[in-house]
Each structure stands twice: as C-alpha cells, then as structure tokens.
Amino acid sequence: MELTPNSFAMSVDAGGILEPWTSKIERRLSDMAGMYADPDAERDAIAAGDAVVYEVYQHDMPNHAGELVVCTTLLYPGKVGDEFFMTKGHYHEIRERAEVYYGLSGEGQLVLAKDDGAAEAIPMRPGTVAYVAPCWAHRTVNTGSEPFVFLAVYHGDAGHDYGTIETEGFPLLVLERDGEVAVVSRQEAQ
Ligand SMILES: [Fe+2]
Numbered sequence: 473m474e475l476t477p478n479s480f481a482m483s484v485d486a487g488g489i490l491e492p493w494t495s496k497i498e499r500r501l502s503d504m505a506g507m508y509a510d511p512d513a514e515r516d517a518i519a520a521g522d523a524v525v526y527e528v529y530q531h532d533m534p535n536h537a538g539e540l541v542v543c544t545t546l547l548y549p550g551k552v553g554d555e556f557f558m559t560k561g562h563y564h565e566i567r568e569r570a571e572v573y574y575g576l577s578g579e580g581q582l583v584l585a586k587d588d589g590a591a592e593a594i595p596m597r598p599g600t601v602a603y604v605a606p607c608w609a610h611r612t613v614n615t616g617s618e619p620f621v622f623l624a625v626y627h628g629d630a631g632h633d634y635g636t637i638e639t640e641g642f643p644l645l646v647l648e649r650d651g652e653v654a655v656v657s658r659q660e661a662q
Pocket residue numbers: 562563564571610626
C-alpha cells in the first residue's frame with residue numbers, strides 16, 4: 473500500500489467545512505431509522521420533512537495504521553421527541569483504535585460506551601479536546617440551538633462498525649427534561 477507521500481495543510485472554514493475534503497456523508501432521520509428512543513416521534517419527524525441531521529466532510533487517507541484521517545462534522549440542532557439530534561455512533565472495526573475530537577462551534581455531548589457495559593458522557597464546547605480511548609463506541613449529540621461542529625482525527629485503518637450500535641442501541645440517551653440537558657441511561661428513560 474502506498475502511503476501519503478507529502479505533508480500538506482487543510483483548513484476549516486467558519487462554517488466548519490474541512491478543505492480540501494474528498495468525501496462527504498449526509499445523514500437524514502430516515503438514514504438512522506430506529507435509533508431514536510421514541511419510535512412514534514421518529515416516524516412523525518421523518519414524515520414531517522426528514523431533516524438532515526448531520527454532514528461529515530472527510531479527507532480520506534490510505535487504509536493504514538500509520539495514516540490519520542481528518543474530518544469535520546456539522547451536527548444540526550433539533551430533537552426527536554425529547555431526544556436531541558445525534559450521530560449514529562460507532563465502534564471502530566479495529567477496536568484498539570483511539571480518536572481525538574476537537575470542538576469548533578456550538579455545544580453538545582460526546583457519549584461513550586464499552587462492550588462491558590461502561591458508559592460516560594463528555595460535554596463538548598468550542599476548544600474542548602476529547603480523547604476517545606481505544607475500544608469505546610462514540611456518538612455526538614447537539615444539545616444547543618446552533619450547529620455543533622467538531623473536528624475528528626483517527627487512524628487510517630480504524631474502520632467503522634455501525635452495526636453493533638444499530639443492533640444493541642447506546643446505553644446513554646441525551647434528552648431535554650424541564651428545559652435542561654439530561655444524560656440518562658436507556659433503562660431509566662423507558
Ligand atoms: Fe470514530
């Protein structure tokens with residue numbers, strides 16, 4: 473495999489779009505059907521316009537542990553029922569691959585889970601640098617009223633395992649309760 477031969481610069485514009493990006497992901501509510509806790513609210517939200525929940529702008533790199541993939545995510549404000557808009561969340565296919573998140577604008581929560589049942593949440597604001605340790609699934613949630621924008625860096629060979637979260641769900645939910653942000657366990661919410 474040919475490694476990236478030369479160093480280079482990327483930049484992030486005021487809107488959070490990484491330049492130059494080589495691939496873009498756009499996810500609507502219907503692309504993550506079944507992931508929100510309230511199925512009726514989710515169905516209604518999809519029928520009511522199927523909003524774009526988030527966009528990812530990524531500079532792709534060779535699939536090699538020595539490379540680093542850089543991407544920015546624009547996670548839009550919104551809720552499904554009382555659950556804030558969020559990303560699908562994933563483990564890395566190679567579990568032993570860490571990741572770094574850097575908050576650029578807006579605010580949210582980085583929720584983390586391990587297959588032994590451990591779970592935690594890290595508040596994210598502009599300037600927050602969050603270290604996602606190896607073997608932790610990670611999902612971001614926009615708890616504010618403007619786009620939550622962050623940059624992420626991860627190993628080129630990490631890969632994405634979305635299926636485990638799609639099947640098992642995330643142990644933590646981030647909800648609005650009495651006008652406040654509440655991070656609650658899935659069991660407690662049901
Ligand atoms: Fe990741």
